[in-house]
Amino acid sequence: MGDPFDIVVVGAGTGGYSTALRAAQLGKRVAIVERDERLGGTCLLRGCIPTKALLQSAAVMDTVERASEWGIKAAGEPDWSAILAFEDSMVDKLVKGLTGLVKLRGIEVVSGSARIRSGPGVDVGDRALDTSAVVIGSGSRPKMLPGLELTPRIITSDQALWYDRIPASAVVIGAGAVGLEFASLYRSFGAEVTLLEALPRLAPLEDDEVSKEIGRAFRRRGITAVAGAAVKEVTDTGDAVQVIYEADGASHGVTADLCLVAVGREPVTDGLGLQEAGVALTDRGYVRVDELLRTTAPGVSAVGDVAATPLQLAHVAFTEGIATAERLAGIDVPPIEYANIPRVTYCTPEIASVGLTETQARETGRSLVTEKLDLRAIGKANIVGEGGFVKVVAEEGGGPVLGVHMIGPHVTDLIAEAMLITSWEATPAFRMRRTVATKVEPDAATAGRPLPDDRLKEILYFLKLARYFDERMEALYRQGRLPGAIYSGRGQEGSHVGVAYALEPEDSLFPTHRDLTAQLTKGLELKRVMAQFWGRIDGYLRGRDGNSHIGDWYGHRTYAVMSHLPIAYPVACGAALAYQRAGTGHVALAICGDGATSNGRWHEALNTSSVFRLPVVWVVNNNQFAYSTPNAKEFAVPTIAERGAAYGIPGVRVDGTDVLEVYRVAREAVERARRGDGPTLIEAVSLRWRGHAGHDPAKYVPRELLEHYMLSKDPVKNFEQYLKDQGVVTEEDVTDIQARVEREFEEGHEYALASPFPEPGDVTKGWWVEDGYWVGEPGRAGGTEAS
Incomplete structure (x- = not known):
């Protein structure tokens, strides 16, 4: 084996x-x-x-x-x-x-x-x-011409990338993407360049008019570009390379510093x-x-x-x-x-295309109309000063756009919109109804790293806090020093932190009993959370209703956990409906586990949110076991995410141990909801390292599966190592973050034990918002009943 x-x-x-x-x-x-x-x-x-x-x-x-x-x-x-x-x-x-x-x-x-x-x-x-x-x-790997071997002066792109000098002159054989790019960059560095292509035109996979234009542009740059050139002999003489080729019925020779063979792979x-x-x-x-x-x-x-x-x-x-x-x-x-995948070549001028060329479109037997825009009619292109054009191939009579072909400055950046047009089979008239502006600066989520370094460090802090809190609270529980129950989320911190970090302060969070990390990420104070665990007046619910029912609706828009899962889902629907009708632009995000997806409330919430296109994000932490029941016995389809299709809701399945991927997916879903595009269903797959609660040893989980997640998919250690590898944190930074977490835990523990218990009469208060019981800070922190 x-x-x-x-x-x-x-x-x-x-x-x-x-x-x-x-x-x-x-x-x-x-x-x-x-x-x-x-x-x-x-x-x-x-x-x-x-x-x-x-x-x-x-x-x-x-x-x-x-x-x-x-x-x-x-x-x-x-x-x-x-x-x-x-x-x-x-x-x-x-x-x-x-x-x-x-x-x-x-x-x-x-x-x-x-x-x-x-x-x-x-x-x-x-x-x-x-x-x-x-x-x-x-x-x-790069192909060589038959009978030709590599020498110090006869090379392919593999050798060209780290050649020891800029050639004074070069012959490039092959005018596909690789040949065009190297011919272009050699010329930019001052080399005399001859470009040879065996087929009748340069850039042979592009539209005919693009091929003609790149030939003209290269000749204007001083590049000798020859199509229909049959290479007959390439010789490395030691101090130069000689290339013999035939074109237009005549034999020609050229001597250069090197010959780059770019005839395919x-x-x-x-x-x-x-x-x-x-x-x-x-x-x-x-x-x-x-x-x-x-x-x-x-x-x-x-x-x-x-x-x-x-x-x-x-x-x-x-x-x-x-x-x-x-x-x-x-x-x-x-x-x-x-056919709908774009093609780009980064020579000067750039080439970009998607869909059918005019020749290919005519071969389908369709009646066509083509339009070509000279880029000199565009102010920005005039300023850049390189010229070029955009050519659109469409079906005659208002039919769909079949192909878009561009040559000119920055067209490799512009091809994305053209790809959408051909993918949607949009008509030219449809496109003319849309006005766009070019995005100048990328936001943090699309730059080199997904977030600025300070925010990546903050995410590491929340992950470290979640892990340490979980470990210490479990130890206190087993020592008999913590009342109530304990519901571990160890191993699932990536999902908890990732989804909460994607929310804005005014967005609302509807967590479950083991998503405390999400609430801390949303802004809850650790010391007041701990006071709630010990049933004290300074807790977020003034010590009542147990240590698993924690929330702060007024301060941080986190709704107190409700035990009968997923009861928070329909409540989140109500919040999202209120946001929608009030036009606030806020989003609700609700969490449940895989077992709760078998409950009728889950289906009711998804259906309602879809029908009304509510600004809500549904997150399912798929632990792969609902208590002791594996996924295969919970539902008959392979994934939870695909169940969204039944309601017309996009479903996304993500590795719940990868905090950055969870954040990215959740952020996209939140912004989609905020735009009014409706709900998204996110399935975050992970495996909890502990059972359902403190009493459950989870022996139903295969040992090798648990070991795989603990050793290879630890969301905290893996993210820490990623930040080290990226140079975001040093070992000293990690030590400082861990020390901060431990210090805050000890301070929170002391705060909780010093907080008084609530009065017996408090049990009758806070049933109605009008009595003001939840206004302001509770207990010794200064909160009072509203007068």
């Missing part, structure tokens, strides 16, 4: 790591096998990212060269060693971030070369990985044992897959460049990875619509 995993991913490139991360979010135990020393694959290590770093330096060089056009006196020259250092730093930073994410999600990285066996399973050296699902994401499948495992390949060596990315071998899927799909692009691989992970988790995932 080998080591058991739910999913084993072969390759840590974009397709592989996206599969692994999403599967881990969905509660799967995942291993990822990688033979490279670092995670990231082609895109991160020797493709998209380092290339974009070089292109950024090239763009700065272009700006310096043109500075006088904008009234700036500037001069400069490229410092190649510094440019390479910048490139290295960007790659290192993102590799570090990816490695931290993988560790945060509890994914095991297995170093070495994988060999797939039928069954399925994966062998890595002497280690056997047993699984029911293998995902191949082994990627691709080929899949990496050697050594994987695919034939023995029953995985069929195409004639070109790609893994044959169906529309759901399943191979011919049972239990084996393929994603990314190695799969025989229409597009080999990093963002396509990412999409394929997400879809595959969700399908393997039991979610109904539709086939990917490759």
